[in-house]
Amino acid sequence: MKRRRFRVRHSVNRPPTPDAADDQQKQPSLHEIINIKMIESGEKERLMELLKERLIDCGWKDEMQNLCRAFIKKEGRNNVTLDELIRAITPKGRASVPDSVKAELLQRIQTFLVSAAL
Template identity: 75%
Template sequence: MRHSVNRPPTPDARDEQQKDTTLEEIINIKLSESGEKERLMELLRERLMECGWKDEMKALCRAFIKKKGGDNVTVDDLVHVITPKGRASIPDPIKAELLQRIRTFLVSAAH
């Protein structure tokens, strides 16, 4: 593909995605280095146990194992089936609380 002499090539979607991924990686590194990531993970664990999400996921796993037969189920099978259900069932207030904590961290890290 030839580019115009008068203007640079138009960036494609892959370039934008790479920039987003890089920003995500930077944020992840900052969260990890500061110890905030572990604090957020612990908060998430606590909130999910408080609302009964963890017990709900255990019940889903048990039901899947019972349906398929214990010898016919691998951990990969469970992860593949349960993960989408688990992510979709995290209560919105918990997501909002975590998002607010991340935003607060990013604002304080920027100063």
């Protein structure tokens, strides 16, 4: 009787066995944990609404609209993509957010973290 030898073929569809190092990489960071908690509690949405209100109240939104219009006028309406507009305006927009708005949001985030015991 002849013995047949079978070659072991590795399945293309089978995922590799996870290593312990892979498990550590899947652990969410503190930033991700905080983001998840803020979304689940609805605090992130409340903070976004507060930010919108404050930016409108201080005139930041109007200022950004004017910057966008000026950039489009300078470059020509048909020569500007949204990505180019965003790249041009974002640094100015971030730099011009009033410190009082940043401080208020930071205080609200800190209060949330204390109340959530994170």
